Structure formats: structure tokens, C-alpha cells
Amino acid sequence: MSQPPADHSCDHDWVQILRDKGLRATVQRVTVLDYLHHHPHADAETVFQGVRSSLSTISLQAVHLIVQDLSGEGLIRRISLPDSASARYETRIEDNHHHIQCIRCGRIEDVDCVVGHAPCIEPSDTRGMRIVEASIVFRGICRDCESVASKGMKNDDR
Ligand SMILES: [Zn+2]
Ligand SMILES: [Zn+2]
Numbered sequence: 001m002s003q004p005p006a007d008h009s010c011d012h013d014w015v016q017i018l019r020d021k022g023l024r025a026t027v028q029r030v031t032v033l034d035y036l037h038h039h040p041h042a043d044a045e046t047v048f049q050g051v052r053s054s055l056s057t058i059s060l061q062a063v064h065l066i067v068q069d070l071s072g073e074g075l076i077r078r079i080s081l082p083d084s085a086s087a088r089y090e091t092r093i094e095d096n097h098h099h100i101q102c103i104r105c106g107r108i109e110d111v112d113c114v115v116g117h118a119p120c121i122e123p124s125d126t127r128g129m130r131i132v133e134a135s136i137v138f139r140g141i142c143r144d145c146e147s148v149a150s151k152g153m154k155n156d157d158r
Contacts, residue, residue: 012037012091021073031055032066036076036091041099041108043086081108081137096120100138104145111138 014033015025023029028051035050036042042050048063067089071078077093081101092110096118100109114120119134141149 017075021075023069023073028055028058028062029066029070032063033070033075033091036067036089040090040092040110041079041088043084043088045086047089082139096133098136098138100140102142102145103139104141104149107142 012033014030017033018025018029031051031054032047035047039046039050044064044067045060047067048058048060051063052058067076067078067087070076071089074093076089076091079088079090079099081088081099083101083103083106088108096113096116098111098113098120100111101107119131120136121134123131
């Protein structure tokens with residue numbers, strides 16, 4: 001599954017991390033951060049569905065505002081991917097990692113930066129801009145989809 005490496009799944013003290021940013025450590029913010037930490041690349045709707053059992057009064061609109069605030073403060077990273085109308089969020093912010101996405105089922109995996117720092121590729125012409133990052137999404141077909149596809153082909157032969 002698409003769990004981050006073990007060194008990213010250590011328990012974060014979200015209350016302290018929020019306070020260090022000068023933010024109020026509300027139960028809603030802490031719960032959203034914790035959910036995203038264990039379910040990277042979730043969109044606001046997915047977060048809402050995931051936290052509503054423990055936060056009965058939360059609304060989808062509130063989740064949208066929380067992820068906006070948290071990404072604005074740099075506590076989570078907002079990523080947009082091809083074929084995905086809604087933005088995804090993740091707590092792995094401390095590195096310049098990229099994403100690999102299956103073009104069949106849409107699953108998303110983290111992949112370390114090719115070079116180790118941003119931007120990992122330089123454009124042939126910067127057009128006078130100072131380049132901050134290269135937004136790279138590798139796209140492919142995952143093993144599950146590949147095996148479904150090859151099984152399908154065998155059946156078609158008969
Ligand atoms: Zn797939
Ligand atoms: Zn990621």
C-alpha cells in the first residue's frame with residue numbers, strides 16, 4: 001500500500017507543531033493532521049469522510065478551510081495531479097519528493113526526488129524567472145492494473 005516510509009510514520013506532536021506556528025491547536029486541526037499523516041494524498045472530501053466519525057460536528061466546508069489554513073502555514077503540502085479535479089494534501093513536507101500515479105486506477109505513491117533538492121531539473125530557458133521547484137508527476141501503470149490487464153487479454157483470446 002502507499003504508506004510513507006517508517007521514518008515518516010513516527011508520532012508527531014501536532015498540538016506542539018500547531019502552537020509553534022502560532023495557531024490554535026483545535027481538536028479539528030489536530031484530527032485532520034493526524035488523518036492526513038496516515039492517509040497521504042487524500043483530498044478534502046476523503047478527509048471529511050475519514051474524520052467525521054470522530055468529529056461529529058465537522059462539515060465538509062470546515063475541512064476545506066482547515067486544509068487551506070494548514071497548507072497556507074506550510075504544515076501540509078497541497079498537490080494537484082492530472083486527472084484529479086480536487087487538490088490532495090499530505091504531511092510529508094520536509095523534502096522535495098515527487099509522485100507516481102497509475103493512469104488506470106489513479107493510485108498515488110511517493111518517490112524520492114531524483115536529485116535530492118528542488119528543482120531537480122532545470123528548464124532549458126527560465127524565461128527570466130527564478131525557478132523554485134519542478135512539479136513532477138511520473139505516470140505509469142501499477143502492478144495490480146497490469147495483472148488485471150494481462151488476465152483480461154488472456155480471456156479475450158478464448
Ligand atoms: Zn493501478
Ligand atoms: Zn507525497
